[in-house]
Amino acid sequence: MSALKALRLRKGRTRLDITDVLSYLYLFAGVIVMFGPVVWLVLSSFKSSGEINKFPPRLLPYKQETVQVEGYEEPLPLFEVTFEDGSRQILAQVRRVGLESQMVDPANPGEIIKVHIDQRQPVEQVYFGLENYIEGVKSFDFGRYLWNSIVVTVVATALTLLVNSMAAFSLSKYRYRGREAIFLVMISTLMIPLSVVMVPVFLVVTRVGWTNNLLGVIVPAAATPTGVFLLRQYMLTIPDELIDAARIDGASEWRIYSQVVVPLAKPAMAVLTIFSVMWRWNDFLWPLIVLSRSEYFTLQVGLASFQGELNVQWNLILAMTVLTLLPISLVFAFLQRHITTGIATTGMK
Amino acid sequence: MLVQPGISPKEKVNRGAIATLREISGTAVNAVYELVISLTDLVFSLIQRIIGIRGMPYIFVLPNLLIFGIFILFPMLLNFVYAFTGGASFMPFDRPWAGTRNFERLLTCENYFEPRTCSEDLFWRAVWNTASYVVIQVSLMVLFSLITALVLNRSIKGRGFFRSVYFYPVMLSPIVVALIWKWILQSDGLLNGILVSLGFNKLPFLTNAAWAQFWVVVISVWAYMGFYTLILLAGLQSIPTEMYEAAAIDGANKWQSFWKITMPLLRPTMLVVTVLSVIRAVQIFELVFAFTSGGPGTATLYLVQYIYNYGFASPNKQYGLAAAASLLMAGALVILTLLQLIFQRQEE
Numbered sequence: 001m002s003a004l005k006a007l008r009l010r011k012g013r014t015r016l017d018i019t020d021v022l023s024y025l026y027l028f029a030g031v032i033v034m035f036g037p038v039v040w041l042v043l044s045s046f047k048s049s050g051e052i053n054k055f056p057p058r059l060l061p062y063k064q065e066t067v068q069v070e071g072y073e074e075p076l077p078l079f080e081v082t083f084e085d086g087s088r089q090i091l092a093q094v095r096r097v098g099l100e101s102q103m104v105d106p107a108n109p110g111e112i113i114k115v116h117i118d119q120r121q122p123v124e125q126v127y128f129g130l131e132n133y134i135e136g137v138k139s140f141d142f143g144r145y146l147w148n149s150i151v152v153t154v155v156a157t158a159l160t161l162l163v164n165s166m167a168a169f170s171l172s173k174y175r176y177r178g179r180e181a182i183f184l185v186m187i188s189t190l191m192i193p194l195s196v197v198m199v200p201v202f203l204v205v206t207r208v209g210w211t212n213n214l215l216g217v218i219v220p221a222a223a224t225p226t227g228v229f230l231l232r233q234y235m236l237t238i239p240d241e242l243i244d245a246a247r248i249d250g251a252s253e254w255r256i257y258s259q260v261v262v263p264l265a266k267p268a269m270a271v272l273t274i275f276s277v278m279w280r281w282n283d284f285l286w287p288l289i290v291l292s293r294s295e296y297f298t299l300q301v302g303l304a305s306f307q308g309e310l311n312v313q314w315n316l317i318l319a320m321t322v323l324t325l326l327p328i329s330l331v332f333a334f335l336q337r338h339i340t341t342g343i344a345t346t347g348m349k
Numbered sequence: 350m351l352v353q354p355g356i357s358p359k360e361k362v363n364r365g366a367i368a369t370l371r372e373i374s375g376t377a378v379n380a381v382y383e384l385v386i387s388l389t390d391l392v393f394s395l396i397q398r399i400i401g402i403r404g405m406p407y408i409f410v411l412p413n414l415l416i417f418g419i420f421i422l423f424p425m426l427l428n429f430v431y432a433f434t435g436g437a438s439f440m441p442f443d444r445p446w447a448g449t450r451n452f453e454r455l456l457t458c459e460n461y462f463e464p465r466t467c468s469e470d471l472f473w474r475a476v477w478n479t480a481s482y483v484v485i486q487v488s489l490m491v492l493f494s495l496i497t498a499l500v501l502n503r504s505i506k507g508r509g510f511f512r513s514v515y516f517y518p519v520m521l522s523p524i525v526v527a528l529i530w531k532w533i534l535q536s537d538g539l540l541n542g543i544l545v546s547l548g549f550n551k552l553p554f555l556t557n558a559a560w561a562q563f564w565v566v567v568i569s570v571w572a573y574m575g576f577y578t579l580i581l582l583a584g585l586q587s588i589p590t591e592m593y594e595a596a597a598i599d600g601a602n603k604w605q606s607f608w609k610i611t612m613p614l615l616r617p618t619m620l621v622v623t624v625l626s627v628i629r630a631v632q633i634f635e636l637v638f639a640f641t642s643g644g645p646g647t648a649t650l651y652l653v654q655y656i657y658n659y660g661f662a663s664p665n666k667q668y669g670l671a672a673a674a675s676l677l678m679a680g681a682l683v684i685l686t687l688l689q690l691i692f693q694r695q696e697e
Contacts (some may be wrong), residue, residue, distance in 0.1 A: 333519075
């Protein structure tokens with residue numbers, strides 16, 4: 001009996017029991033809760049400014065169909081009209097006067113039919129238009145913000161990797177005076193977030209002359225203790241014999257670092273790359289403080305100030321939000337397995 | 350490299366071309382890396398010749414130490430200068446000495462549980478808002494990430510997919526998260542639409558204090574739980590399956606093996622998750638800044654926003670108060686971290 005149980009455990013169940021059903025229910029509810037809001041954002045971003053203010057909202061974006069009628073310059077909107085006798089006909093509206101609407105049959109444009117506006121229903125079709133995106137990009141300097149965000153993310157990640165891996169190499173592969181002290185001071189600041197020292201860091205950045213300069217966003221957070229710690233722990237596992245062998249072969253210390261240790265620490269470097277890209281792309285508070293001129297805004301700062309402006313329509317904000325989350329979502333879609341396993345294995349320590 | 354499409358089946362050509370392309374780009378990257386190293390090595394070899402091999406570790410740690418010293422360590426010390434001086438000047442040495450006046454102003458209260466009776470009522474409102482937020486948010490965060498990790502740890506079809514689904518919001522920026530939810534929760538939004546079409550009345554999700562606080566908790570759990578789920582899942586997977594098999598052979602049911610094996614062995618991971626989420630929760634700001642910007646009234650005013658308001662946003666900036674408040678907050682974080690260390694000791 002117990003042996004059978006153990007066997008079943010090892011082979012995996014073939015029949016679904018109640019806990020399996022509950023698990024799948026939980027997971028599918030999770031899919032709706034986690035993805036639903038983003039899907040709703042994307043669907044809404046295609047709605048016209050008239051459609052977006054409708055309450056209660058409809059799931060899909062719609063657009064009223066129009067038709068080109070002989071004798072009228074503009075295309076006319078189509079309605080389905082229900083007459084008193086119950087018959088229905090699709091007509092185009094020429095104009096609306098008060099509660100009355102003047103309509104024509106597209107097949108017979110000469111004759112005007114007058115109907116009460118309650119009798120007509122717009123003829124609509126699902127329509128994913130790019131109008132919001134086009135108009136949004138015009139009023140929201142998307143290209144510039146995107147470029148700034150890319151510069152910040154790429155340069156900051158490269159700098160973080162270089163500076164932190166060098167420090168981690170020094171702290172893990174050499175014995176020298178002051179090493180323990182340096183490591184201790186760095187680790188003790190691990191728990192102190194930037195938000196605690198905002199004011200004095202801003203003073204330093206101002207004195208250096210880096211306000212309204214992407215360098216002011218890039219450099220201060222490049223020496224992250226988290227990164228040093230993560231890389232150091234990994235480099236400790238690289239055997240010292242490899243380094244000694246390279247040294248005997250006459251390699252300089254710089255070549256040992258760049259051609260022996262860094263290639264071997266690739267998995268940890270990859271995790272730090274993922275973290276750094278995530279931090280920098282999504283960073284908001286610090287760029288908000290350092291950058292006050294809009295030509296230096298990153299996407300996050302630009303988006304926040306765009307939604308704070310008066311008279312900005314939700315349909316444009318939503319379209320710009322979609323554009324902002326698109327790049328990181330694409331990165332995630334392609335690298336999700338690496339990202340999740342990387343964080344699960346190294347993120348813990 | 351161009352290949353004529355007529356010669357061999359198209360797919361084969363494509364695959365061949367991609368492989369070649371990958372090979373070429375791989376060698377190109379390596380060649381560039383090689384070149385950069387050779388060039389930088391000229392400089393570093395020279396340095397090594399001058400200062401000797403014993404000096405090299407200092408050279409390696411120097412760039413990091415410089416940035417760290419200038420932009421983290423030095424500002425931390427400066428923060429003390431700000432906290433113990435007064436006046437409106439931004440330059441630390443133009444500021445008159447104020448002793449502990451900033452701290453006194455923050456900490457003077459007739460009744461600490463009644464922000465109205467404090468000389469800095471906004472500070473205490475922020476303190477209590479943050480404290481209740483941290484307690485509720487962290488409990489929900491740990492609870493939901495634990496449930497999710499346990500479910501994902503079962504033999505589930507499509508585990509990788511579900512794991513990614515829960516992790517996806519972690520990738521989104523706080524601003525994007527705030528805008529997504531603002532759009533759903535606004536008075537004419539999706540959620541009120543659903544309520545109305547079910548025959549209920551609209552609810553003031555963003556304009557009522559209690560609702561706004563509720564949604565800040567929900568949204569932050571939504572946004573970050575995927576991260577903690579991953580860490581807990583890794584903890585669960587490090588528990589050897591032999592232990593469950595042995596327990597099953599000894600006649601333990603699932604419930605017993607959960608409480609006697611899973612929970613005790615998961616405790617270190619749970620502790621890590623709790624501490625990380627507490628530290629993160631204390632610092633809540635960006636999400637709320639774009640979601641309610643502290644409102645309605647002061648319902649969602651949290652500590653970092655209080656510091657930000659006095660340091661950067663308010664027209665009459667009070668750097669001294671902001672710095673004193675941030676030192677108190679740092680003190681709280683240090684105490685929380687020490688508590689974690691003590692718990693960990695007890696565990697071992």
